Amino acid sequence: MAIQCSGAVGGRGGSDGSSGSDGSSECGGSGECEGSGGSSGHEAHASASVPVPVPSPSAGLVPLLALACGSSVATVYFAQPLLVTLGERFALGSGLLGVITAVTQLGYAAGLLTLVPLGDLLDRRRLVTCQLGLLALALLGAGLAPGAAALLGALAVVGLLAVVAQTMVAAAAALAPPARRGRAVGTVTGGIVTGILLARAAAGVLADLAGWRAVYLASAGVTAVLALLLRRVLPRVRRQPGCARRRTDGWWPRRSPCSPAIRCCGSGARSPCWCSRRSARCGVAWRSP
16 A cells, blocks of 8 residues: 655655655654755655666677577477487387377476476576576487486476576567567567477488487587577576566566665655555655556
């Protein structure tokens, strides 16, 4: 429930008695809003009026994310043109060949439910690079699998970690400025579709040239390189749960460090700030739409 807080700014006390009483109840008993001088009041007003800018991505970040998305999603479909070869290699009957693709799809479904929501809680740079690194290890395990059980387990983990593509789509949308957000999301999504379309053809050609193991080993190497590149170019975004900045068009995705004090957003007694119990805890100046 929002309350009005108009503590003393620029050495002047609030002229509204009811506002002063509300401010004392929420701001520490005596209007402990920041901004004891006129300049600090103007600075608080500017910080509340102008949202924190999202760091613009570099020119090559979006194409790199598109390439990483296509490479990650392609790992889910590598086994489809290799079913006959894998069945002969591991002595699997025709009724068990469908299990090879099924475990990968089930792993992907589990990743959508468990790993994708972590993008709203953790640093996306660390999450993306860690998932790509683990995906490279899972692909390496699939390429070196000595038996059917090891292959199925590795493919299940590959499907689980391939959902990193969805996290990268969200990262591209969050990092791109509003004027280029649609283009960024379209480019990264196009990389996913391209990876799905080319995965079967690339796996079939490479398996004919160097064997089925080369498909997963080469993909492991490409994924590891992409993980290192994204670790270098992705910006680090620190998140603090429970402290969100609000704009007039919705929730601002960047987080603000918590502070026990409320920041008044006015330069005078007639420029109050709107705050709630949550903003009082987080130290975030909220403006009413």
